[in-house]
Amino acid sequence: MDMETIKEWDGRYVAGTYGRFPLAAEKGAGAWLTAVDGKEYVDFTSGIGVNALGFCDPDWAAAVARQAATLNHVSNLYYNVPMVTLAKTLCERTDYDKVFFANSGAEANEGAIKTARKYSQDKYSEDRYEILTLVNSFHGRTVTTLAATGQTAFHEKFMPLTAGFAYAQAGDLEAIKEKVNRHTCAVMLEFIQGEGGVVPLDRDFVQKTAAYCAEKDLLLIADEVQTGVGRTGTFLASEQFGIKPDITTLAKGLGGGLPIGAVLMGEKCADTLGPGDHGSTFGGNPIAAAGALEVLKKVDDTLLAETVRKGAYIRRRVQAMPMVKSVTGLGLMIGVEFTGCTGKEAADRALGKGAMFLTAKQKLRMLPPLTITDAEIDRGMDILQETLTELQKQKEK
Numbered sequence: 001m002d003m004e005t006i007k008e009w010d011g012r013y014v015a016g017t018y019g020r021f022p023l024a025a026e027k028g029a030g031a032w033l034t035a036v037d038g039k040e041y042v043d044f045t046s047g048i049g050v051n052a053l054g055f056c057d058p059d060w061a062a063a064v065a066r067q068a069a070t071l072n073h074v075s076n077l078y079y080n081v082p083m084v085t086l087a088k089t090l091c092e093r094t095d096y097d098k099v100f101f102a103n104s105g106a107e108a109n110e111g112a113i114k115t116a117r118k119y120s121q122d123k124y125s126e127d128r129y130e131i132l133t134l135v136n137s138f139h140g141r142t143v144t145t146l147a148a149t150g151q152t153a154f155h156e157k158f159m160p161l162t163a164g165f166a167y168a169q170a171g172d173l174e175a176i177k178e179k180v181n182r183h184t185c186a187v188m189l190e191f192i193q194g195e196g197g198v199v200p201l202d203r204d205f206v207q208k209t210a211a212y213c214a215e216k217d218l219l220l221i222a223d224e225v226q227t228g229v230g231r232t233g234t235f236l237a238s239e240q241f242g243i244k245p246d247i248t249t250l251a252k253g254l255g256g257g258l259p260i261g262a263v264l265m266g267e268k269c270a271d272t273l274g275p276g277d278h279g280s281t282f283g284g285n286p287i288a289a290a291g292a293l294e295v296l297k298k299v300d301d302t303l304l305a306e307t308v309r310k311g312a313y314i315r316r317r318v319q320a321m322p323m324v325k326s327v328t329g330l331g332l333m334i335g336v337e338f339t340g341c342t343g344k345e346a347a348d349r350a351l352g353k354g355a356m357f358l359t360a361k362q363k364l365r366m367l368p369p370l371t372i373t374d375a376e377i378d379r380g381m382d383i384l385q386e387t388l389t390e391l392q393k394q395k396e397k
């Protein structure tokens with residue numbers, strides 16, 4: 001199918017919720033995507049931090065195909081092998097006690113919110129339900145996770161949202177303390193605000209917030225939907241912040257390209273949810289679980305060390321480019337702010353030259369596959385360098 005037809009059908013039949021780049025994907029391998037017109041692109045997006053192993057990793061694809069031909073789905077009224085194996089592997093890897101499987105980041109966060117509310121209502125009273133989140137956070141698009149998202153721009157036109165959320169400024173422990181009241185049951189945060197512009201939280205603030213939550217028996221929920229599964233150079237970003245939240249949510253990178261979400265529960269709340277309290281038709285799907293198991297196998301200590309090294313290398317290269325104002329993030333989650341152009345202008349122009357980048361707020365955002373090679377990084381960085389040089393010349397005119 002040609003680009004014109006694809007655009008026409010998309011415009012006519014698909015709900016218009018996305019502003020798309022002018023690229024129609026045909027196939028991919030590793031860090032390379034081929035468009036329907038045959039043009040090839042080096043990928044610094046991995047979906048949006050989803051394809052941790054790149055496009056169509058052969059071992060991942062084989063595991064998924066094998067599972068699809070063995071057992072595609074069975075309801076949660078029965079057990080299945082990939083689901084329990086993934087649960088055991090995840091818990092052992094992260095030192096959490098139990099996991100609930102969902103199908104997306106928003107759903108994982110919904111599960112975390114329900115767990116925190118039930119924990120507090122079981123232990124204290126029914127009026128202990130409020131979740132405190134951070135200004136500029138992003139937790140999803142469902143009505144409840146929108147309420148959790150601390151950005152009013154996302155709320156408009158969808159009011160009223162789920163009640164029982166409050167927001168505090170990131171980096172300010174006093175602001176947290178001020179907002180906590182007798183209704184509060186949990187604090188929810190991202191270690192690096194991804195959609196908010198790749199903004200890392202201050203380590204001291206995180207540690208003090210964790211200690212304060214422990215003192216008040218407020219559950220600390222870490223939304224690691226974007227930062228988890230090796231993205232930042234450790235399996236969980238919380239390892240680098242030196243804390244263990246009561247609940248951690250995962251999604252994006254976990255399935256290697258298949259929809260999956262996970263709510264990891266620590267000892268306080270591992271047994272909070274009982275029969276009938278929560279559920280999902282697709283959650284724990286054997287094919288998604290088989291894909292996730294292959295991701296966990298490959299995101300080992302060697303790949304994590306490589307993620308740190310490659311992230312540092314990208315930062316060094318970016319810092320030497322024109323118009324670069326700041327570089328933020330950890331590992332292979334990187335945000336770049338420019339002085340003379342927006343991230344969107346740079347991403348648009350780089351795409352024309354054969355490299356895919358994301359944006360977050362005014363920044364250019366990079367979430368390349370963790371398996372990207374040095375040569376592929378250089379290809380993308382050469383294109384970005386050329387892009388910024390041209391944009392700078394254009395601005396000077």
Ligand SMILES: *Cc1c(COP(=O)(O)O)cnc(C)c1O
Nearest residue numbers: 104105106138139140194225226
């Ligand atoms: C992407 C994202 C979500 C939402 O995930 P979906 O799978 O799109 O529902 C939630 N939280 C964070 C931090 C994210 O980056």
